[in-house]
Amino acid sequence: MKNVLEFEGGYQAVITYDPEIEMFRGEFVGLNGGADFYVKDAESLKREGKTSLDVFLRMCAEDGVQPKKTQGKFALRLPPDVYHSAAVAAAAEGKSLNTFITDAVRQAVAGA
Template identity: 30%
Template structure:
C-alpha cells in the first residue's frame, strides 16, 4: 500500500474518509464500471476492497464479459496551444513523435515522484 492507495489483483483504490457518514470509502480506479465499497471498520478496509474486486471478476465471469484491465494506455490531455506547439517543436527537433515526447516527460515526472517517497519503482520507456 502506498499512502491510502490499495492494490489487489492489478486493481487500485484510493481510500477516503466520509466524515458525515463516518465510513471509509473506496472506488476501483481506471475501469469504466463503477465498483465501490465502504466500511466503518478500519481493520476491514482491505478485506472490503478485495471482496469488491473479487465480486467484479465473478460478475464478469457470470455475464460472459472480460474484466476490464486498469488503464488502457490512452488518455486525452488538454494543454494550452502554446505548450502544445512547444512540445511539437521539441518532438520534431528530437526526431520523436508527440506521444513519445509526452511519454518521456511522464516517465521523468513519475520517477522523480517515486524518489520523493523513497520508493524503488523506477520505470523506463517501452
C-alpha cells in the same frame, strides 16, 4: 503509493475519506466498470475491498468481459503555448508528441 491499496492480481484501489458520512471509500481504478466499497474503519479496508473486487470479477466472468482496461485513451487539452512548447520539445528529441507525453507521465508516476 499514497492512499492506494494493492490487491492480488495487480488490482489497485484509491482510498479517500468522506468526513460528511464519516466513512472511508475505496475505488478500484483501471477496470472496465465500476467497483467501490465503503467502510467505517481502516481495518476493514482490505476485507471489504477484496469482497467488492471478487463480486466485480465474478460478474465479469459471467458476462465474458475482460476486467482490466487494456489501453487508456483520453483527450488532453493543453493551453496553446504549452502545446507548442511540447510539440517543439518532442520534435527536438525525435519523438511523436504522444510518445513525448507518455514518457513524461511515466516519469512522473515512477516517483509516486
